[in-house]
Amino acid sequence: MNTYVKIMDNINQWVKYLVSFLLVVLAILVVLQVTTRFVINIPLSWTEELAKYLMIYIVFLGSGLAMRHNQHIAIDFLWEIVNAKNKQRLQKIVLWISAIFCLVLSYYGAHLTYIVIGQTTPTLQYSMAFAYAAIPLGSFFMLCNIVAALLSPNNDDTDEMAGELR
Template identity: 35%
Template sequence: MKKKLDKILGSFLVFLLVLMVIAVLWQVFSRYVLNSPSSFTEELARYLFIWIGILGAAYAAGQQTHLAIDILPPKLDPVNRVRLRIGINTLIILFCATVLVVGGGNLVYVNYELGQSSAALNLPLSYVYSIVPVSGLLVIFYKLNEIIHSKNYLV
């Protein structure tokens, strides 16, 4: 299931990046060639950049490519190294559950209730912010998967 999710998430991130590049290229073309800048492309590129950053963080968590300081793990024996990894992943899960899922869910709810929308696209901001709890759930899935398969890390 993880490999399928990796492929879907990676493909979606590439799609978002292509959309962002097209939006920025259209903005540059319309501004300098047509002398009539597009009104929505700057905002669209900004929101796509937010989505790419937040979803990219979840993807990086799933690939275990986040920045890490490896001072302690090499000094530990394999069993304690796995225990440390499980402890770190548990802390990451707790952080994501409280900050991203609960806090992000509240952010989406408040923006939905207030009916706030973006200026140029007239897009409800709750749609834009909905990526925060989704990304939190993805990180939780990846880290739970890592904990479940932690016995494979015994070297």
Template identity: 35%
Template sequence: MRYFLRLEDFTTGLAQRLSIAFLVIAAALALYQVVTRFAFGAPSTWSEVITRSAMIWSVFLGVAVAFRHGAMISVDVIQNALPPRLGLWVYILASIGSLIFFSVLLWQGYLMTLRVIPQSLAALEVSIAWVYAALPVGSAFILVAILAAMVRAVQGDWLIARNAEDVQ
């Protein structure tokens, strides 16, 4: 498990750095679009498309980071109201639901990416598949992050139970 958690630490760190890079690209190109449109009266035809695409990539990569830090919508209220063991099971059950959802999204996103390969982005001669690829790639990062969060939750519960036994 230690190696898997190290792998997840690396992959989620990579997803975070890429997400930030795509967000910077999107912000810079949005600013460029505004300047060319309103200052020069000649809007760029390509910057809006790349801005939108960069935002999509940023979001799908950023979700893995959000899962890592527990920032996704969760069942904390219910989990905290229950005894610790039962709360852990609720967390695990919710995580399994997320695993199922993102597994389906990975597969369907992969199929959609393959279907749109012949299509090009507006104003660019680049396949729109590069944008659609954010779904399966982001989902892969997310699945690793969810599995690691589940492992950490179980390990944390095991340590709490073991420390409670040592106190008694």
């Protein structure tokens, strides 16, 4: 179990680099799009489409990273009223519900990706499956990180981790 957590933390490190790189590429594409549209007055249509798909992948991959460190947006009403003894139980219940949701999302996302294989993107003419593949990949990555969070021995430091960037 401890080996799985270490493997997931190593994968998360690589995904963090990938998401950072994609964010830089996204910023460059947006600046290029604005410059060509409003300064040169000859817009590049492919930059907008590629930026949209990069944003989708950044969100889905980043969600897995956020799930590992309990940094998702949450309604913490129950968290505030539950005593310290039951906070860890509540956290595990939330993680299990999230795991079931990610499993279902991964299944139906893969099915949806399969359905759109024959469709192409408007400008780049790539298969829409590349865009839709972010759903099953990202939800499976979130599921793997939920399992790592459930197996992690230091799962009781969620108070300190909330809102903290690593």
